[in-house]
Amino acid sequence: MESLSEFLKRYSRLLLYIFLFSISLWLLILQNRFQRVVVFNWLRSAEWALMERVATLQSYFYLKQHNQALAEENARLRSRLLADRYRLYQGGQLRRDTVLRQVYYYYPAEVIHITTDKQNNYMTLNVGSVQGVRPDMGVVTGDGIAGIVKMVSPRYSVALTLLHSKARIPARIRRSAHFGTLEWTGGSPYRLVLNYVPSHVTYSAGDTVEVAHLSTVFPAGYPVGVITGGSQNAEEGYLSLELRPFVDFHSIRHVYLIDFADRDEVNLLEKQAVGDE
């Protein structure tokens, strides 16, 4: 209270000046049309600018929800891709209409932790069994494949990335359809190897490598990376192609999990076939 009265005493002349000047300004604006129009326009511009800033700020706060909504919409759209559906056979005839059975389902997820500097690298995702995640689901981004789900808890899951010594994914050169096995031999996260490609295959730097039709984790044709070079394995008679993955594991954040609907059926069948031998 004392400090307030001290303040008022000290700045009384300034406060009086501001008060009198404000009254003068108010009278000026009130009685002069030109000044009134200028102030009105200025206030309106200020109001618009303020509203625009508030809207920008609001949209910033809702960015996470918007991202989530977009990711879910993307997942739905991806699930409708023709490449992820099987044509239905009826009475031994392939029906050439729109009756297709969906086999790959997409779920949006976010990477909350990832390693890239270990021999075996993993990423942790913010979705788990509550959201329908199960082991062996594929992890992809809009650019290419990223990993495979290994373990699942109710709300989180851990996937091994392509940068894992045990990651083996059948992949093929898009141009020639010759396939091999995709591996990571350690070192740079920007260098993968496509092994066991037949030695007669011709390739050139820049050729795209994609998931082969042999995978039950990823849809066939999903992009993996581009060839940057290669070498002939003289002893075993095959090619080892070096490629740069489309996915940048240093900046990966939004991903999709792919669920192959027939996986259990295929696995059971394959198990039975092996058991019969």
Next chain:
Amino acid sequence: MNKTVLDLKYAAAVLAALFFEFFVLPRIQLGFYFSVHVYFYLLIHVSVNIEKHLALLAAFTLGLIVDQGLNTGGLHAASAVTAMYLRPIFIRAFGPREGYGKPDYLTVFKFGFANYLLYILSMVFVHQFVLIVLESFSVAGFTTIVLRVAGGTLATVGLYVALHLLTVRRAPAV
């Protein structure tokens, strides 16, 4: 000269200034770049020892009367109050070190001509600047504003110096 006589003289000067402001100056075509107002002469020369808050209120009141007469809203009140708020700074900068004596009205004889000129130049400049900026209410015509402030300041200072030299006599030593 006793205080009552001085106050009456000052009141008469205010009325004369207002009459001149409302009825004479509007009829004189000085041109767009030379805005001159005589009422401010009285505020510039008001007693040095006047209570500072009272000086602000006096400037506001006189400015507001001029505004109502000229239908300018609060244009003159705002400019007169601003100049009066800054007045102590100019007095400190240009005023005599040895005091003002009695009576304590500002005169060219107490300041010396050069300091007196600088003092009224500063006061008139602030008054003209606020007046013309608020009247224009835009920075779009900046050059015009500068020219009007310069023209108005020079014309007003010329008029005030002439008026002062014609009306003020050297006060007898007390």
